[in-house]
Amino acid sequence: MLKTRVITALILLAILLPILYFGYFPAFAMAALVFFAAGAWECFRLFKSPRPTLWAAVWTLLFSVILFFSGLPSVRSLYVLCVLLWALRFIPALGMGLPKVEAFGNRLLNGTYMLSILGCFVAIADLFRHSPVYLLSVMAVVWVADIGAYFSGKGFGRHKLAPSISPGKSWEGAIGGWLAVLVMSAAVAMSMSGGETFQYHLYSHWGWGGFVGILTLMVVASVVGDLFESQLKRRAGMKDSSNLLPGHGGVLDRIDALIPVLPLAALVDLWLAAA
Helix, strand or coil, rough: HHHHHHHHHHHHHHHHHHHHHHHCHHHHHHHHHHHHHHHHHHHHCCCCCHHHHHHHHHHHHHHHHHHHHHHHHHHCHHHHHHHHHHHHHHHHHHHCCCCCCCCCHHHHHHHHHHHHHHHHHHHHHHHHHCCHHHHHHHHHHHHHHHHHHHHHHHHHHEEEECCCCCCEEHHHHHHHHHHHHHHHHHHHHHCCCCCCCCHHHHHHHHHHHHHHHHHHHHHHHHHHHHHHHHHHHHHHHHCCCCCCCCEEEEEHHCCCCCHHHHHHHHHHHHHHHHC
C-alpha cells in the first residue's frame, strides 16, 4: 500500500512540478481540466446519479469554455455564490443530514456541490495566473492544517468533532491544525521571500487582525469541506470517492478540503487587489 501511494505521488509530482515551475498556463489548464473531469465523475457517483459519465462530460465542457473562451474574470461572481452555498447549505447539512438518494433534494444538492467544485477549479486557475507560488501559498494553508490536525489529534485528541461523520477527527486536532497554520503563515508573511504569497498580501493590507480572521475562516472551511465529503461517502457506502489515484483514493479525496477554501481565498484576493 505504501509503495503504491509513493509511486502515484511521484507520477503526479513529475507531471505537476514542471508546470508549476515554468508557470505555463495552457499546460496547467489542461491538467486542471483532467482533474476536474475526474472529480466531476466522482461527484455524480457519490450522489448515485444514473449517468455520472454523461453529466461529468457536460460540466467538464462548461469548465473548458470558462478556461479557454469566456475568460476567468467573467465568472468571478461564482466565488461569492460558492461561499454562500457553503454557509447556507453545506454547513447546515452536517447537522441536519443529507436527503435520501431518490429525493429531488439529492439532485439539487448534487448540482450545488458540483457548482462548488467548479468554483474551486476556477479559483485554482485564477490564483495560478496570479502566480504559481501564490496558488501554492493558499493550498499550503489546507495542507498544514491537515498535517497539524493529524499530529495534534494523535497526541491530544479526546473530544470528537463529528463522531457520526468522521470518528477520527477531534476538536484538539482541529485546534492544533489552526495553530499550525497561524505559525506557518506568520513565518511566511514576515520572511524576506514571502512577498509573492497570499499570507504576505493578507498581512500587508489588513494587519494581524485581518490576517488571523481570514486564516481562521479558511481553516474552518477546510474542516467543513473534509467533513462534507466524508458525509457523502458514508451515505453512499464508499470508503473512497474512487480508486483513480491508487493508494490515495480519488481526486475528491485529495481536494475535499480545498473545495470551499479556494473560492474563499480567491474572493479575498479580489478584495486585496481592490484595496
